[in-house]
Amino acid sequence: NLEKFLKNFPDEKGAWLSYARLLEKTGLETEAINAFSRAPDICTAQDSLILADLFFRKKLWAQASRWYRESAKKEESLSTKPLIGLLRVSLKEKDEDQAETLALALEKTHPGTIDSTELKEDIANLLRRRRLADLLEADVSTNEKGVTALAHALLYGSPKTEEAVVSSGAKLPNTPTIPGVPAQYLPESTTMDSPVIEDPLIPFNLADAFAIPAEEENEMSSLEKSRMAYLNSSYSEALFHAREALKANPSDAEAWRSSSQAHFQMGEETEAEMTILEAIRHNPFDLETRMDYLRIARETLNSRRYLVELEKAKEIFPESTEILWELARRYHLVEKMPVTASILYREVMKIAPEGSALHEQSKMELLKLKSL
Incomplete structure (x- = not known):
C-alpha cells in the first residue's frame, strides 16, 4: 500500500499527494495536512483547496488564506470556491475591509453566489452596517436581506424596479440575468468564466486579492x-x-x-x-x-462524576450527537442501564442523518439490546 511504499521511497512526491487525498477522505485531517506538506509544489488547484479547507477547520487562518490563494492562482478560470474561502477567513479574522472588498467583487463577477451560502446573513449585515449611507442614497430598504440586491445598489446604484428576489439553490447563472434586476444594469458577463471587471467603487479587484505580499501572507x-x-x-x-x-x-x-x-x-x-x-x-x-x-474528564474523574458531567453537557447541547452517543454508551456499557441507553440511541438516530455511520451504529446497538 501507499504507506509502505512511502517508507521505502520517501521522496516520491506524487505518492505523497495520493496518500494525502486518501487520508483526507478517511477523515484523518492532521495526517492529511502533513502528507500534503511533503509535496506542496505539485499540489493541484483542487489539492490546494482541500488543504485550505483543512487549515480552516483547524482554525489556522493565515495558512488557510495562503492555500485559498494558491488554489485560485492554479485554476484555469477563477471559480468561486477559493474566493468564498477567503471571505470566510476575512470574517473569522474580523477584517471587515477585506470582507467587504471580496463580497462586492464576488457579487460583481458572480452575482448571487454569497446568497447561496451560510455567509449570506453575515455579509448582508456587514454591508448594511458599513455602507448604510450609500444604501440610503441608492434608495434601498435597510430591511433588504439579500446580498445580491445590496451589492447591486452599491456597485451600480438602484434603478426603480421591483425588489430583487433571490431563490434558494445554486446561484451561478449562465446568462446575465438576476430575478428582479433588469439586464441593462448587470455586468456584461455573470458566468463562472467572467473576466475581472475593474471599478473604482471597489478598492481593488479580485486579482489584487491574491497579491498580498508573502511576508504578510505567512504572518x-x-x-x-x-x-x-x-x-x-x-x-x-x-x-x-x-x-x-x-x-x-x-x-x-x-x-x-x-x-x-x-x-x-x-x-x-x-x-x-x-x-x-x-x-x-x-x-x-x-x-x-x-x-x-x-x-x-473521562481520564481524571471517577465514573459517577464523569456521568454527571455528561448529563450537564447534554442539557447545554441537547442536539449534539457526539454527547448523546457518549452518554448512551456510558449507560449501556458502564452503568448497565439498557432502557436508558435505548432511549438515548433513539435520540441519536433522530438527529444523525439516516445512513450516516452514527445512525447505523445506533441502530445496531438497539438491535443488540433488544436481543438481550
Missing part, C-alpha cells in the same frame, strides 16, 4: 503558531505560543483551549483540566471546547 498569530505546532506534535512549543496569546488577551478561550490540549498531550492532566475549565468559563457554549473537557 501567523501566536494562537495560529500554537495550533501549527500542535499539528506537528511539538507540544511544548504549542504551549509556549498559547501562553504568548494569553499574555496579549487573558480572556482568549481558544488560547486556553490550546494550552489544555498541549498539557494533555504531555501527560499533564491536572493542568489540562484547569486550563480547559478556564476556556469554558470564557466560552461556555462552544461544543468543541466542551468535548475537549469531557475527554479529559
Whole structure:
C-alpha cells in the first residue's frame, strides 16, 4: 500500500499527494495536512483547496488564506470556491475591509453566489452596517436581506424596479440575468468564466486579492503558531505560543483551549483540566471546547462524576450527537442501564442523518439490546 511504499521511497512526491487525498477522505485531517506538506509544489488547484479547507477547520487562518490563494492562482478560470474561502477567513479574522472588498467583487463577477451560502446573513449585515449611507442614497430598504440586491445598489446604484428576489439553490447563472434586476444594469458577463471587471467603487479587484505580499501572507498569530505546532506534535512549543496569546488577551478561550490540549498531550492532566475549565468559563457554549473537557474528564474523574458531567453537557447541547452517543454508551456499557441507553440511541438516530455511520451504529446497538 501507499504507506509502505512511502517508507521505502520517501521522496516520491506524487505518492505523497495520493496518500494525502486518501487520508483526507478517511477523515484523518492532521495526517492529511502533513502528507500534503511533503509535496506542496505539485499540489493541484483542487489539492490546494482541500488543504485550505483543512487549515480552516483547524482554525489556522493565515495558512488557510495562503492555500485559498494558491488554489485560485492554479485554476484555469477563477471559480468561486477559493474566493468564498477567503471571505470566510476575512470574517473569522474580523477584517471587515477585506470582507467587504471580496463580497462586492464576488457579487460583481458572480452575482448571487454569497446568497447561496451560510455567509449570506453575515455579509448582508456587514454591508448594511458599513455602507448604510450609500444604501440610503441608492434608495434601498435597510430591511433588504439579500446580498445580491445590496451589492447591486452599491456597485451600480438602484434603478426603480421591483425588489430583487433571490431563490434558494445554486446561484451561478449562465446568462446575465438576476430575478428582479433588469439586464441593462448587470455586468456584461455573470458566468463562472467572467473576466475581472475593474471599478473604482471597489478598492481593488479580485486579482489584487491574491497579491498580498508573502511576508504578510505567512504572518501567523501566536494562537495560529500554537495550533501549527500542535499539528506537528511539538507540544511544548504549542504551549509556549498559547501562553504568548494569553499574555496579549487573558480572556482568549481558544488560547486556553490550546494550552489544555498541549498539557494533555504531555501527560499533564491536572493542568489540562484547569486550563480547559478556564476556556469554558470564557466560552461556555462552544461544543468543541466542551468535548475537549469531557475527554479529559473521562481520564481524571471517577465514573459517577464523569456521568454527571455528561448529563450537564447534554442539557447545554441537547442536539449534539457526539454527547448523546457518549452518554448512551456510558449507560449501556458502564452503568448497565439498557432502557436508558435505548432511549438515548433513539435520540441519536433522530438527529444523525439516516445512513450516516452514527445512525447505523445506533441502530445496531438497539438491535443488540433488544436481543438481550
